[in-house]
Structure formats: structure tokens, C-alpha cells
Amino acid sequence: MLRNGIVATSLACALFAVPAFGKGYKEIEVKNGSVIRGTVTYGKAQPAVITAGQPECGPTVDNPNITVINGRLANAVVLLTGVKKGKAFLESQKKVLSDQKKCVFNPHVALVAEKGSITFRNSDPAMHNVKVSNPTMRLNFNEGLAKQGDTMTKSFPKAGKTRMECAAHSFMRAHIVVMENPYATVTDGNGHFVLTDVPPGKYKIEVWHGDLGLEAVVSVDGKDKDQSPSGTKIKVGKNDDIIVNAAFAGGTLKGLTPPDPAKFGSGEAPAPAAKPDAKPEPKVEPAPTAKKEPKAKKEPKAKKEPKAKKAAPAPEPAPTPAPVATPAPTVVQVAAPTPAAPAPAAHDGHSKKVDGKGVKPFADRSALPKLLILLIILGGLVTPAIGYFGIHDSPLRAMICKATEKIPFLNKKS
Numbered sequence: 320m321l322r323n324g325i326v327a328t329s330l331a332c333a334l335f336a337v338p339a340f341g342k343g344y345k346e347i348e349v350k351n352g353s354v355i356r357g358t359v360t361y362g363k364a365q366p367a368v369i370t371a372g373q374p375e376c377g378p379t380v381d382n383p384n385i386t387v388i389n390g391r392l393a394n395a396v397v398l399l400t401g402v403k404k405g406k407a408f409l410e411s412q413k414k415v416l417s418d419q420k421k422c423v424f425n426p427h428v429a430l431v432a433e434k435g436s437i438t439f440r441n442s443d444p445a446m447h448n449v450k451v452s453n454p455t456m457r458l459n460f461n462e463g464l465a466k467q468g469d470t471m472t473k474s475f476p477k478a479g480k481t482r483m484e485c486a487a488h489s490f491m492r493a494h495i496v497v498m499e500n501p502y503a504t505v506t507d508g509n510g511h512f513v514l515t516d517v518p519p520g521k522y523k524i525e526v527w528h529g530d531l532g533l534e535a536v537v538s539v540d541g542k543d544k545d546q547s548p549s550g551t552k553i554k555v556g557k558n559d560d561i562i563v564n565a566a567f568a569g570g571t572l573k574g575l576t577p578p579d580p581a582k583f584g585s586g587e588a589p590a591p592a593a594k595p596d597a598k599p600e601p602k603v604e605p606a607p608t609a610k611k612e613p614k615a616k617k618e619p620k621a622k623k624e625p626k627a628k629k630a631a632p633a634p635e636p637a638p639t640p641a642p643v644a645t646p647a648p649t650v651v652q653v654a655a656p657t658p659a660a661p662a663p664a665a666h667d668g669h670s671k672k673v674d675g676k677g678v679k680p681f682a683d684r685s686a687l688p689k690l691l692i693l694l695i696i697l698g699g700l701v702t703p704a705i706g707y708f709g710i711h712d713s714p715l716r717a718m719i720c721k722a723t724e725k726i727p728f729l730n731k732k733s
């Protein structure tokens with residue numbers, strides 16, 4: 320009896336056990352853990368705001384895609400791969416909130432534990448939508464959040480990186496990183512990041528930006544390392560304090576419209592509080608000529624990027640060319656209200672484009688009457704055709720007759 324009870328309890332425990340977050344990852348108490356910290360830079364200024372061109376969002380919205388302040392790159396993801404055991408996932412990594420507010424996804428990069436969930440919320444009085452399509456990560460949804468306060472929750476079964484967007488507003492793009500371990504973070508407004516409690520071992524460190532990919536030159540304790548598609552090798556000892564800096568060089572702002580050239584350059588938005596950092600502040604001037612397209616958007620594993628151009632390592636990024644004056648010439652219009660330039664890029668096949676002003680999220684209901692008229696015309700053609708081909712006494716005719724007998728208005732005697 321007692322044994323049966325124990326067996327039943329164990330079974331129940333096994334069935335309702337808390338899911339393990341991170342496939343194959345084991346949470347342990349970390350002793351003598353190390354710190355990995357540093358700065359991510361980008362040698363090219365970007366506008367602080369972009370043109371929205373849709374009334375519900377106002378004329379401009381904050382530029383979420385590439386945020387650069389004094390050459391420091393915000394929203395770059397720094398993560399370790401190959402960590403099999405270490406500190407526990409935080410609750411805030413298991414259950415994440417992604418808020419759509421003022422037509423911007425917040426946070427721009429949602430970091431969520433593998434097997435964790437994200438609740439998407441619409442905090443605007445306008446309709447938004449969340450669209451994610453990534454078969455490798457077993458993700459495929461495209462759902463609207465029709466009104467303010469609406470939410471939906473999705474779970475994330477497989478580690479990886481993917482883009483999300485709002486199908487109602489083509490400029491609303493953000494990223495999701497599903498973490499195989501808790502050692503992942505995003506650079507703040509000063510380009511800083513810190514990873515703590517890293518257990519001793521050999522890992523790979525990745526510095527990735529949703530719009531710039533992996534094309535950064537990474538230096539570990541002052542030595543340049545080649546960042547392969549799977550990251551840069553790093554050896555972590557006990558109680559180490561490892562400085563990792565990364566510099567992105569090329570890349571252009573794609574699919575977004577800068578509203579006002581006068582607002583170009585750095586220092587537009589106030590930077591969040593800086594974390595302590597041994598390195599001096601690099602001073603970066605805008606570099607308007609783009610040599611290279613970023614090739615971002617793709618999942619990083621797809622490409623083998625040989626040594627990115629040896630741009631300046633972190634502390635002295637990008638040499639400086641002509642002052643601001645001209646806006647980045649390669650910028651493309653997407654949501655601009657002007658009738659010019661049709662919208663290129665930025666979307667895969669799922670969205671429906673509507674007259675260059677953006678994307679309509681749901682099926683167009685105005686097509687319904689047209690469909691009805693089409694059905695009536697077809698019916699009008701088919702009925703005489705049946706008579707014409709003389710299928711009297713055929714089983715098909717009998718079937719049709721029987722069916723029409725049941726339709727009252729066809730059999731009404733006048």
C-alpha cells in the first residue's frame with residue numbers, strides 16, 4: 320500500500336515536473352565564476368528616429384533597428400555557446416514580456432530561455448500584429464493584437480535567433496533570441512554588456528546584431544579574434560575578468576526612412592547609465608559611405624563569413640570621414656507617405672503589400688461581395704450547360720433535382 324503510494328507520487332512528480340529550460344543544460348551552483356564584459360561599437364551613425372508614415376504611429380518613431388550613440392551599439396546580443404552547466408535561468412528569462420508601445424517592440428531583442436515563453440502585448444490604441452516564421456526553431460505564427468491591452472503568449476521550443484515583425488507596420492521589426500543557457504545578454508545604450516558567474520571552461524562567444532549579423536571583429540583581452548559563424552573561442556578560468564570588445568564596421572540601414580538629415584549622427588537619445596568599463600570612450604564620427612551591405616536578416620549559421628574586414632578594434636572604431644551633412648544615401652523608403660519609391664526588402668512572402676503604404680495584416684473583407692457575384696455567374700453558366708449536354712436520367716441530374724427540391728424558393732408555386 321505504502322509502496323504503491325510512493326510509486327504513484329513519483330509518477331505524478333515525473334509527469335508534472337517543472338520543464339527543464341535549455342536542452343541538455345544543467346543548473347548548478349557556480350563557484351569561482353568569472354565575469355566577461357566589454358563594449359560593442361559600430362562605426363557608422365544612424366538616425367535616432369525614422370519616418371513612420373502611418374497616422375496611428377505619428378510622423379516618426381524611435382529607430383529601433385540600429386541604435387548608435389557615440390559609436391556605441393545598443394541591442395547587440397552577446398552570448399556563450401557550449402556551456403553545459405552553470406547558473407540557473409532567471410524567472411525573467413523564462414517568462415518574457417514583449418510590449419508593442421508607440422509602434423516599437425520593447426525590448427528590441429527579447430531573450431528567452433529555450434522552452435520558455437513570451438507574452439506579446441499591444442499597449443497602443445492602434446492594431447498591431449506579431450509575425451514570426453522560422454521553421455528551424457519550430458516557430459510560425461502571424462497573429463493580430465487588435466486592441467489596446469490585448470495579449471497572446473507563445474512558447475519557444477528550440478534555441479536560435481529569429482526576427483519578428485508587425486505585419487501592420489512595416490518599420491516595426493525586432494528580434495528574438497532563444498537561449499540554450501542563461502549566458503546571453505544585450506548591450507545597453509552605451510554598448511556595454513556583462514556576463515556574470517561564468518563557470519571555468521572553454522566556450523564560444525558570439526557577438527550578433529539583428530541587422531548587422533555576426534560581422535564584428537572581436538577582441539578578447541586585447542587580442543583580435545576571428546569570429547566564425549559559430550562564434551569566437553574563449554577560455555574561462557576561475558574568477559577571471561575577461562574583456563571582450565567587438566567592432567562592427569559596414570552595414571546600412573535597410574528599409575527605413577530617416578526623417579530629417581539634421582537629426583543624423585550620434586548623441587540624439589540619452590544613454591542609459593554606463594556600467595564600469597576599463598576602456599576609454601571611443602569618439603566616432605559618422606561614416607556616411609557604406610562599403611558593404613550587412614547581409615544580416617539571415618540566420619547566422621547559414622553563412623561562413625571569413626575574417627570580417629579588419630576594422631578598428633573596439634576602442635578606436637572607424638576612422639572618420641567627412642562630417643555629417645549628407646544622409647546615408649543607401650537608405651530605402653518603406654513606409655514613407657510619399658507616392659515615390661515602392662517599398663523594397665524587409666518582407667518575406669507572407670505579408671500582403673498594399674499600395675506601397677505598408678502591409679495589410681488580415682484578409683481583405685471587401686473581396687466577399689465579389690466572390691458572391693462570381694459564384695452566381697458560375698451557377699448561371701453551369702445549370703444550362705447541364706441541360707445542354709443532355710444528361711437526362713443520369714445519376715448526376717437525379718442528384719441535382721433532389722437537392723433543388725429542398726430549396727424552398729426554387730420550388731415555390733406562384
Ligand SMILES: [Cu+2]
Nearest residue numbers: 447485487488
Ligand atoms: Cu504594428
